[in-house]
Amino acid sequence: MPTLNPQELRPIWDALAVVCGRWRMPIIHCLCGQPLRFSELEAHLDHITPKALAEHLHALELNGLVSREVLPTRPVVTRYGLTEHGRSVLPLLQEMRRFGEQHRQHLTTG
Incomplete structure (x- = not known):
């Protein structure tokens, strides 16, 4: 088996640092x-705590995947959306879903 040099693994580590975390891809x-x-978001994500949601949103925002918009309303409304860079993760998300479905089927059919 060929060995990878650390420079070849770096992009994988960089990607994992951004998208890893139980709640980031959801x-x-x-x-x-x-x-x-x-x-x-809380309503869509069963069992996430407000603290965990805030932390993951902040990390995604720092990495440029999520934008935060504060609307000048009373009361103030804050909305979160994907940036253009965040949308670049969607093919990866689709592949993860496809793999997850196949893996679940593999486990159930033995």
Whole structure:
């Protein structure tokens, strides 16, 4: 088996640093249709705590995948949406879903 040099693995580590985390890909999935408010995201993501949602949104925002828009309304409304860079993750998300479906079928059919 050929060995990979560390420079070949670096892009994989970089990608994992951005999308890893239990909730990051599900958040991206929720935002692929339209921007959502924090409470709307919470409603779509069963069992996520507000703290975890805030942390993951912040990390995704820092990495340029999610944008945060504060609307000048009363009360203030904050919406989160995917950036152009965030949309570049969608093919990866689709492949992960396809693999997950195949893997589940593989496990159930033995």
